[in-house]
Amino acid sequence: xxxxxxxxxxxxxxxxAASAHRVLEPAEWAAAGIPLLRNPRDVVSGLHxxxxxxxxxxxxxxxxxxxxxxxxxxFVRRPAPADGWMFRNALLDQLRRVIPHDLRRRTPVRTAVLxxxxxxxxxxxxxxGAWMWGLRDACTLHGLRCGAYITLTPDGWQxxxxxRGGRRxxxxxxxxxxxxxxxxxxxxxxxxxxxxxxxxxxxx
Numbered sequence: 304x305x306x307x308x309x310x311x312x313x314x315x316x317x318x319x320a321a322s323a324h325r326v327l328e329p330a331e332w333a334a335a336g337i338p339l340l341r342n343p344r345d346v347v348s349g350l351h352x353x354x355x356x357x358x359x360x361x362x363x364x365x366x367x368x369x370x371x372x373x374x375x376x377x378f379v380r381r382p383a384p385a386d387g388w389m390f391r392n393a394l395l396d397q398l399r400r401v402i403p404h405d406l407r408r409r410t411p412v413r414t415a416v417l418x419x420x421x422x423x424x425x426x427x428x429x430x431x432g433a434w435m436w437g438l439r440d441a442c443t444l445h446g447l448r449c450g451a452y453i454t455l456t457p458d459g460w461q462x463x464x465x466x467r468g469g470r471r472x473x474x475x476x477x478x479x480x481x482x483x484x485x486x487x488x489x490x491x492x493x494x495x496x497x498x499x500x501x502x503x504x505x506x507x
Contacts, residue, residue, distance in 0.1 A: 325387030326432035327439065332452070332464045335439065338414060340451050341370055343467055347418065347453060347460045350375060352478040356420035356455060361434070363394050365402050365447065366414045373413060374402040385430040390437030391444075398445045405446030415442050416450035418460075420474050425454055425461040435463070 327335075340346055346366070354362045354377040364375035376397040383389065398404075398415065405411060417438045421430070435452050442449040451462050457475055461468030472478065 325391075325436045326385075326429055327387075327435040328432060329427050329464060332432075332435050335449070337452075337464060338448060338450060339465065340416070340462065343451065343453070343462050343465075344460075344469055346370070346372075346416065346451075347455070347469075348472060348479055350418050351455070351472040351476075355478050356418065356474075358420055358422050358474055360420045361390075361394070362418040362420075363397050363438075363441075364416050364418070365398070366416060366450065368412060376401045385433040387433040387436030387440070390434050391440040392437075394437050394441040395444055398441060398447075408446060411442075411446055411448040414448040414450040415445070416453065418453045418455055420455040422474070423456055424458055425456055425468065427463060431463060 346364070349372060350356075350362050350364055353375060354360070356362055356377060359380045360377055361380060362375060362377040365373045367373050378393065378397060380393075381389075394415075394417070402413075405413060415438065417434060419431070419434055431452070431454065438452060439449045441447075452464070453460055453462050455472065455474050457473055459468055459470040459473045
């Protein structure tokens with residue numbers, strides 16, 4: 304004979320209440336002093352081209368002080384209720400795989416940003432709040448500055464808490480060639496009669 308205990312309603316309520324606390328509201332995020340990206344569109348376009356995220360895909364990236372990409376990883380969110388603690392663990396696992404921690408530094412130098420591709424519009428959701436909580440906590444545990452949280456939806460991309468965004472890339476757009484975005488602009492080709500005269504003179 305075996306005996307067991309079914310979870311009480313009080314225990315279920317306490318679990319859901321604990322999960323609710325692992326969510327950051329937009330006002331809390333705005334008051335956290337998250338550093339602004341100098342060129343968010345370049346960051347978004349670069350990560351979109353590298354990882355080609357689809358809905359339910361998270362892309363975590365580490366930037367240096369000059370906003371150059373040092374490491375990034377992407378993963379698909381598991382179908383489970385939004386919980387900042389679970390998101391924190393998933394983000395921390397990815398960070399540990401791609402870049403060493405900076406816990407020995409007194410002040411964080413590198414910054415982690417999170418791009419999350421999802422359905423719906425750009426308005427804040429409780430799922431976004433859970434990702435924000437998870438990103439902030441993962442950064443603390445890995446010795447990084449907590450950077451921007453960016454959503455990628457069918458309407459476009461948006462840096463939550465800042466109001467900056469754009470229509471492309473979006474959740475359904477094809478990625479732009481990543482190499483093209485990083486290469487310097489091509490040098491202008493010489494041409495015209497004056498150039499021909501100079502070339503002939505040089506040949507003599």
